[in-house]
Amino acid sequence: EDQVTQSPEALRLQEGESSSLNCSYTVSGLRGLFWYRQDPGKGPEFLFTLYSAGEEKEKERLKATLTKKESFLHITAPKPEDSATYLCAVQEGQNFVFGPGTRLSVLP
Amino acid sequence: NAGVTQTPKFQVLKTGQSMTLQCAQDMNHEYMSWYRQDPGMGLRLIHYSVGAGITDQGEVPNGYNVSRSTTEDFPLRLLSAAPSQTSVYFCASKTGFDSPLHFGNGTRLTVT
Numbered sequence: 441e442d443q444v445t446q447s448p449e450a451l452r453l454q455e456g457e458s459s460s461l462n463c464s465y466t467v468s469g470l471r472g473l474f475w476y477r478q479d480p481g482k483g484p485e486f487l488f489t490l491y492s493a494g495e496e497k498e499k500e501r502l503k504a505t506l507t508k509k510e511s512f513l514h515i516t517a518p519k520p521e522d523s524a525t526y527l528c529a530v531q532e533g534q535n536f537v538f539g540p541g542t543r544l545s546v547l548p
Numbered sequence: 549n550a551g552v553t554q555t556p557k558f559q560v561l562k563t564g565q566s567m568t569l570q571c572a573q574d575m576n577h578e579y580m581s582w583y584r585q586d587p588g589m590g591l592r593l594i595h596y597s598v599g600a601g602i603t604d605q606g607e608v609p610n611g612y613n614v615s616r617s618t619t620e621d622f623p624l625r626l627l628s629a630a631p632s633q634t635s636v637y638f639c640a641s642k643t644g645f646d647s648p649l650h651f652g653n654g655t656r657l658t659v660t
Contacts, residue, residue, distance in 0.1 A: 444590075454634050483552070483590075483638050491646075518643030526636060527590070534579065535606065536649060538591040 443467075444530055444539035452545045453518055461513040461542045463528035473511050473532040475504050478525045480542070487526075518546045550574050554639050554652035561629040561659045569624040569655050571639030579642045580622040582648070584608065584635040591638065602625055629659045 443466045453459055465473065472491050476484035488497040490506040497504045501522060503514045513526055523542045529536040555570045573580065581596035593606030597616040611633060613625040622641075624634060636656050640649040 470645050481653070483640075483653045484649075486648040486650070488571055491644075529591075531646065533552075534645065535581070535593055535596060536591075540588055540590040 444528060444537050445541035446523070446526075446528060448465050448542060449540070450543040450545070452547065453515075453548050455519055455546055457518050458514070458516045461526055461544070463513070464510040464541075465528075465530045466509075467530050467532065467537075471486055471507055474529045474531070474536065475511070476520055476527040476529070484527055486529060498547070515544070518544075520546045520548050522546050531539055552639055552641055552650055552652035554637075554655050556655060557653070557656060559657050561626070561657065562628060563659060564629060565629050567626050567629065569626075569637055569639075569657075571622045571640045571652060572620050573622075573639075573650070574620065574642065575643070576619060577641035577643050577648065577650070578619065580616065580657065581606070581641065582614065582622070582624045582639050583638045584613070585638060585654075587634050594624065594637075599625045626657075629657075631659045635656065 447462045472489050473499045477485040478484045488504040491509045495506050501516050505512050523546045525541040527541045529538040552573045556637045578599045582594040583591040585591050588643050592608050595614040601603050636654045638654045640651045
């Protein structure tokens with residue numbers, strides 16, 4: 441059975457202070473690793489899909505990378521509007537297994 | 549440009565009551581699914597459907613029923629609500645096999 445863990449559980453950064461979020465997974469045959477952003481009271485919003493080790497995707501201040509056992513979401517010079525919970529998920533057949541998320545707070 | 553629409557946004561039930569959470573999508577997605585989100589546990593799959601007339605169980609199906617009579621709609625029924633079903637429920641859909649999920653904004657359910 442696929443397992444997804446995320447660390448840290450919560451992260452507080454000062455505006456402009458870069459950092460990384462971790463997503464570790466165990467899966468037999470990765471079909472895709474997905475990153476989502478979730479704001480309070482809203483549904484998760486899709487950010488990236490990564491399919492193979494070594495792949496990288498970027499969007500504004502976010503960059504996602506993938507190895508054989510984990511993915512990192514790097515946040516460069518974050519702003520307060522980047523505050524949210526970040527979820528990762530791996531695809532298991534037609535379905536997805538989600539990690540518990542990292543709650544990011546960026547202070548002005 | 550509605551995407552995935554869930555109703556109601558909030559609901560309070562007493563133990564033993566039944567209700568239906570509604571989910572509709574206007575993207576012509578074949579795949580639809582229901583998740584529940586609880587603090588510290590992440591999203592857990594309740595039921596899913598790969599097309600009209602086809603449904604299957606996910607990780608936590610007990611106490612819930614689904615049906616898929618049209619491509620657009622995928623309602624989730626709570627048969628006899630229990631306090632353990634207090635949660636936030638999300639409906640999600642996707643197009644192709646390796647596509648990402650598109651989520652609604654959730655229904656926050658409290659069972660007293």
